[in-house]
Amino acid sequence: MADYRWPEAGKRSLIGKRISRLDGPVKSSGRVKYTYDVDRPNMLYGKMVLSPYAQATIKSIDTTAAEKMPGVKAVQVMREPGTEILWAGQEVVAVAAETEEQARDAARRVVVNYEKLPHLVRDVEPAKAGDRAKPAAEQTEGDPDKAFQEAEVTVEGQYGCSVITHCCLEAHGQATEWEGDNLTVWASTQNVSGIGGEFATGLKIPAGNVRTLTPVMGGGFGSKFGADTWGVACAQLAKKAGRPVKMMLERDHELMVAGARPSIHAKVRVGAQKDGTITAWSSESWGTGGMGTGGSPRLPYVFRIPNQRKRHTAVLTNIGPVRAWRAPNHPQLCLITMAALEDLAAKLGIDPVEMFLKNIGMTGELSKVYAAELQKAAELIEWQKKWHPRGDKAPGVIKRGLGISLHTWGGGGHPSNCACAIHPDGSVEVSLGSQDLGTGTRTVIAIIAAETLGLPLEAVKVNIGDSHYPQSGGSGGSTTVGGVSASTRRATTNALNELLAKMAPSLGVENDQLEAVGGRIQVKGNPSKGMSWKQACAKLGTTPINATGQTSITTPTGPSARDLISSGVGGVQMAEVAVDIETGVVKLEKLVAVQDCGLIIDLKTAESQVYGGCIMGVCYALYEEKIMDEQTGRCLNPDMEFYKLAGIADIGELVVHMMTGPGYDERGVIGLGEPPVISSGALTPDKVLAALEKGGAA
Amino acid sequence: MQAFEYAHPRSMTEALPLLGSRWGETEILAGGTDLLSLMKNYVVTPKRVVNIKGLRELRGIRGTPEGIYIGALVTLEELRTSQPMHEYPALAQAAAGVTSPQIRNMGTVGGDLCQRPRCWYFRSGFGLLARDESGRSLVPQGENRYHAILGNDGPAYFVNPSSLAPALIALGAKARLDGQNGERYVALAEFFVIPKSDAERENVLQPNEILTHVIIPEGAWELSSATYEVRQKEALDWPLATAAVALKMQAGKVASARIVLGHVAPIPWPAPEAEKSLAGQPINEATAARAGEAAVQGAKPLSGNRYKVQLARVAVKRALLAAARPRSIGAKGGV
Structure with missing residues (x-):
């Protein structure tokens, strides 16, 4: 049973240090591409028709005029007549055209008839809300009546705060591209491993046909876990048009409906x-x-x-x-x-x-x-x-x-899987179907891998933001760092142990007598007896080491990650x-x-x-x-x-x-x-x- | 954004015939900080956009015997930093109140004066007078926290958004308007009007005219002036109330005063009662507070903007106290 525990305080070379995020330079210089920046060959732009009413029933939709507008290549009804609208800004129809401006102009030509229904949009107290006030059960602990009677001092006050939005720097949205029945989605998502399934359900294709890519993203704060109606509509437009489509929310739409x-x-x-x-x-x-x-x-x-x-x-x-x-x-x-x-x-x-x-x-x-x-x-x-x-x-x-x-x-950490590859040329890859919302996840993964393998930070290549990598949880509830830390520690420890096992015979010691420190594989307590990381990896011949590690929350008392998080x-x-x-x-x-x-x-x-x-x-x-x-x-x-x-x-x-x-x-x-x-x-x-x-x- | 014809004239002679005779058909583009968002939101849908940035005669600040000519294309940043403006602290401070360097570097003097109201009903497509299908204004019973407290007998309830107008009016400035039949001069105090119908505009400019210059009259440099804005944020934010004051002082007492409020009425709002209250008085905490009180005497707050009365009162008081302070060398502006 491998020992995955974190190195003790005196033995940490990277963990706990003040390390700049690895993707800082490419982000601040604009070299890295966000979903918003995706530009596929022949790509169309999608825009949506939004309900102007807060509560209404859609009576009819006429897209004829929109379809004839210049540049329009596909129109997708998102909510059929008869559907009830529950907030202003809810999406009704999506249009894809050659340019954003053409799509916007065409969307305005869609004719939707609504039957307006009564609404309430103000944050009012229950007495002013009529049957929209829904009392929850009263909860009591101890004996509050007696306690207040006996209290020497009581204070009363009214406090509160308004409805606010997420206001992410990068709006919600995605680009979608089909190749036969396979769909690639570039999404601004907190859930790289998870949203493919939602796309698949909405589009009635096998989940395995969807690949999600989110190399970087501009914030989610809890509002970007799902495929969303606009995600599915974007893929439907792309299918109809036979061309890639990008549909990002405009700032106003973002503030109206995106959380x-x-x-x-x-x-x-x-x-x-x-x-x-x-x-x-x-x-x-x-x-x-x-x-x-x-x-x-x-x-x-x-x-x-x-x-x-x-x-x-x-x-x-x-x-x-x-x-x-x-x-x-x-x-x-x-x-x-x-x-x-x-x-x-x-x-x-x-x-x-x-x-x-x-x-x-x-x-x-x-x-x-x-x-x-x-x-x-x-x-x-x-x-x-x-x-x-x-x-x-x-x-x-x-x-x-x-x-x-x-x-x-x-x-606490979410479920996470990490794959670690040590290549014969000495290079190292760690791969997880996780995502970096801008928090530093990529950097944290690199630190743990490098620390575990005794290598400098730049020796590790971190692969995240692709659903083809091993499944890792959505980034919500502060669960990411725990999830990816434990799976990465385990995967890299397992990979290292395989490497040490292969090196041990030539150094004439048992596996557990070896350590990886400062770019070397060496005998504990006898650093001169060993070899460089590169020399060690070269001995792998043509077969890289591939190891995995898992963070599981299903076995809290078993051999899980509880020793790490x-x-x-x-x-x-x-x-x-x-x-x-x-x-x-x-x-x-x-x-x-x-x-x-x-x-x-x-x-x-x-x-x-x-x-x-x-x-x-x-x-x-x-x-x-x-x-x-x-x-x-x-x-x-x-x-x-x-x-x-x-x-x-x-x-x-x-x-x-x-x-x-x-x-x-x-x-x-x-x-x-x-x-x-x-x-x-x-x-x-x-x-x-x-x-x-x-x-x-x- | 609706497709439009784009014109880029090189001279006034080229530019003027390109303007239409009806509002809405043609829009003038200078800094673009307002027009582009209006067009993107389909609040305005011009058939032609005339970019006037190529008109060299609209650039620069120059002194003449009649006063200082400020070209309509002078940016807020130029206004804030140019040497001649140090004589007019109220104006430099008003420009500095636009706390976004990007907007100050793109936004122009002409654009500041001619920009459209920020009323959120107008911006949401309910028209300049913010009316529902039945013709009733949405403002009095609606969300009116940023709307007018003065000059709000209807049908207009928006506030004039100009940062510079109160200071320019206090300094006695006039506007030069050029049309195909020649130019005319209008005192800025008379430039702004309260529209009575959706077909009217917020100023006397005709659709086929361009505001080309603002002229600060000779002698205005003698005035002690200041602008005070109350904003919720230090970062870019619309003022909740502004006061610009220009005082002619004699032996420590006010010989004459001009006080103009901004962001409280559909037009920059003069405060003659406040001006009168200062005649022959020194400026101190008490006289300034009294002037502030007089300035808001006629205020009629709407359901959600009573707080603005107090802010206007304080803005007047603080602008007066600032104007009365000895002018610093190389004033940087700011409040």
Whole structure:
């Protein structure tokens, strides 16, 4: 049984170092081709006809005029007459033409008749939603009535956040090309190994006939797992036209339909003892996630308050389809909980750091991690020096306040297969049907392979982004780094062991007496006895070594990857925010993010993930909102001028600190994509309040 | 984008006959920062686009005995950085408020003044006056957080999007409009109009005319001026309220004042009551605040934009205080 465990701290040559992402130069210089850049010979462009109504039945579709437009080569009806439309922007017909402009012009010539139906697009409270309000079951733990009666202090408040979108840098979409019954799809997807099956089902061809290619992609954040209606339509257009077709969503369509994050609003009551011990929680929450009800949100967040009562109502609206948004539900729940707890601390007149530490036991098994992170974050933001009770007494119209937030996430690895080939010329390939969303997956795989084989980073060729490579999971829920780390470690260890077994006889030792270090195969404890990597590989003759490794989640206790990866992280963020009390304009001045994620493979890309998460959090805390018009049922800001995102000048100073070393490293690799975005958005609203209260009104 | 005929004239003589006599048939292309998105979204569907970037006579900033001539093709970036503009801080600051270098380098003075409103109903295809099939405006009962709080008796509720107009009007500038029958000069204060029907436009320019120059009158350099924009973001963002002020000071007191608000009304909105309140007064926190209060006296906020009244009030106060501060050498602009 091979030993796959990670090398000990002193024996890591690459793992945990600060390594620049391998594809940085080709991305920043524009040499690498994204799906958007795909340009196949003879390729057509697809555009779609979208419903202008939020809820309607399609009565008839006439494509005659569109088919006669210049350059049009194929028209595909995506939703037949009789189908119900559930949001404005839903796709009805797709058109392929020689140029994008011709396709756009032709799409406007399609005549669709609708029967308009009543809609609701506004994020209203249940009382204003009529039969679209769907109450979930009430949940109770402990004895909240008694706990509130006995509470020495209670605080009430209402908190919430709007529906926002994913707003990926690269829009959704794909290029498709047929060769007989075989389809190649260049897709901007988080799920290279998985979406082929969806295309196959939609097109009624065997799954094995679909090949998906995603060498690089421009972000997904949870919104790019499926083939999508436009993916299947694109392939249908290509089939009809007998030519490749590319159909990417326009920015407005992207913001209208390519994913929304549900809103949440809650009336919260929290009870506590005067010493700051939290004893009771009650919340009445509501929100909209489109036409689905979803579940009951798991409030309160992170803190397992002993006595709780929670009621939630889903409001069904035609805002568009909900898709998983980086750490689904956590940012919303975090905002509600942290805002309420900070209000409690203010009412108690206690420093919130002190109150959070006092109740840290309620965070469960991560409580020690949180305590350490709270102290580190407080130190980095100079909490003791800067914190003041609510109401900034400083003169002037700019008032400042500090805030604090805790978050958690799982991040265990997904199933993954890796194939490692060691060629007689000494070159090494590792291949996985995984994808790099921009997070650094490619770099992490290379680091692990190189570390395992004792080679420099550039000696390893990483093959990902092709469904012909061994199956690997979709990139969701921060599962990728765990999945690919374990499978790569196993595949490369297996390959190395085969090589060592072949070398051992000529060196006159047993296999386990050999090691691969610094580009050499040598006898442990006797480095002079050995040979270079190249010399060793040359002895393979004409037969390369091919080995595989697997991360399986189906055998958690068996010979799985549990020795390499785990799950469950905590993070603490603190922010300093300034508000202009005459204009209400809020500015983030400084944000400190302290995060653990087990053993870090690449410190630089890990920090980069946290920076990105913080920026995304600042965007939705301060600016983002999918603005819907009840009269027309439409999204009014499907553009980059009124769907507001922070620019560099709006972000403020970000300080990232990763918790590493003893106590963290031995947990193995844990995912990091989701955690850092959760708290950042929760930080600002309370901070504004903290600055404003008694300081003036906006 | 509907197919169109593209013309690239080399002179005004070539350009003017290319313009149509009816709105919508021909569009003038300069920086293109607004027109292209309007065309891509089919909000405008011209049969002909006349690119005026080849008209050399529309470039450059030059001094004349009557004042400073600013060519319509001068970019926002040129305006922000050119030496003569240091005498007019309100204008340089207004240009600097467009915080995207890309837009400042492409966008022109003429384009800034003639750009179409950003009203999201207009941009979604509901027409300049944002009406539904029954002719009712969508704005009063709709999402109007960025709409007008002044001059909003209807049927227009959009706000004038120009960054430069409030400052130019405060400085007393006029526009030169050239047509086939010669040129005419219009005070910028009279250039903008509130349309009463969808067939009308937001200014007095005729379809067969080109705005060729803006002229800042001789003597305006003596004025103490400033522009203050309230924006939600530092990065490129439309102002929520703007105030431009130009003061003639005598012995520390206001001899005369021009105060113009932006992004609060369908036209750049003059504030004569605020101007009057300052006559003979020094500029300090109290007088500036009083002027801010006077400027929004007539405001009638819609259902979702009451907050803009406060922002306009503050913008006036802060612009006045900025204008009264001693002018820095080599002002860089910015607020």
